[in-house]
Amino acid sequence: MNTPVSTRQKILETAVSIVDTNGAAHLTIDAVAAAAGLSKGGVLYHFPSKRALLEAMLALLMETSALRLEKLREEPGVQLLPMIGPLIMAEQEQQPKQRAMALAILAAAAEDPSLLTPARTYIAERFREAGSDTTDAQLAHVLLLATEGLRFLDMLNLLPDGVTNRQQLFARLLELSRELPR
Amino acid sequence: MNTPVSTRQKILETAVSIVDTNGAAHLTIDAVAAAAGLSKGGVLYHFPSKRALLEAMLALLMETSALRLEKLREEPGVQLLPMIGPLIMAEQEQQPKQRAMALAILAAAAEDPSLLTPARTYIAERFREAGSDTTDAQLAHVLLLATEGLRFLDMLNLLPDGVTNRQQLFARLLELSRELPR
DNA sequence: GTCACTGTACCGTCTGGATGGTACAGTGGC
């Protein structure tokens, strides 16, 4: 048993890093195996097909995100915020490696757009939450959209560093969320 | 001469539609040729390599967007708005086909992330513009981020229809932009 | 006006390499 759970994790993280540096088109089982220090057979042992690998990447992204949300909501200070608050914070506090996991969305979209179905449900739920405890659900949705915009631009390295500042933008988003009418 | 200009255009639009329905991984010169009613050689005549095709897709996206912006800014009513106004409107008034052109970003990212370099410059310029004529550049950037978030979620069909309404969201974004301090 | 030539817009075929997936024998730690 060569630490099987973390091998799975390592494969998934390696896959994401390939998408990051080389693009989703170059996400191949061979490439993942080589970069993760495994044989092709080894990768296929954990994920019987490329589709399964992509599904797992997307699932990990959503699980990690859901877990982070759950923990944030347990914190006493956070419970005073509107629902949109932890959604913004969860995105803000991500480590670069976790943030890169969002590339699973690109990889899935590249291979087969129908793989995104679970993500659609997940995101719809976040929007529902964001609008659930304010009388101005639309404004809450605008804030969530901005958070998602930040995520996507960041993920594609399209964010202009000189013009904007991630941390300040998140701080502002949080501030705006505190002003939502209850 | 079989209307050569529109053939080029047709190829680019066909390429985008393939990315939309099948995913960027299935964007091949063969597939484009077949869907556009050309031979592979015919496509390669217009775009000497797949990379050139992707560059042209991205360039078309930015040209179209820039043109739409330019026209909007000439309209008298629009000139009273802050700079972020037309940026939001340009995104709002797009036809579905134009909106799908944004998938060029995904296709480029899938093939080679470095293809996105021109887009990076373009987006940086938009952010600079958005923050240039208000004392609250940060808020303008939040609005632009929301617009981009809308674009990306829409492009991946991740927008929850039941929860949000595109047109209402755009209207709200425009309203918020009018409240920006000058 | 016709002839030689050029440039444009393709078509159809081919090749080498990459890719997903299968199969299966072996191995080392627990």
Add this chain to the structure above:
DNA sequence: GCCACTGTACCATCCAGACGGTACAGTGAC
């Protein structure tokens, strides 16, 4: 003994790109 692999061999398919060729409109010299 079985779990978690390795390693090799292999196959069918896909794909980018090169290449040779075709059709034809236009041009300019004579």
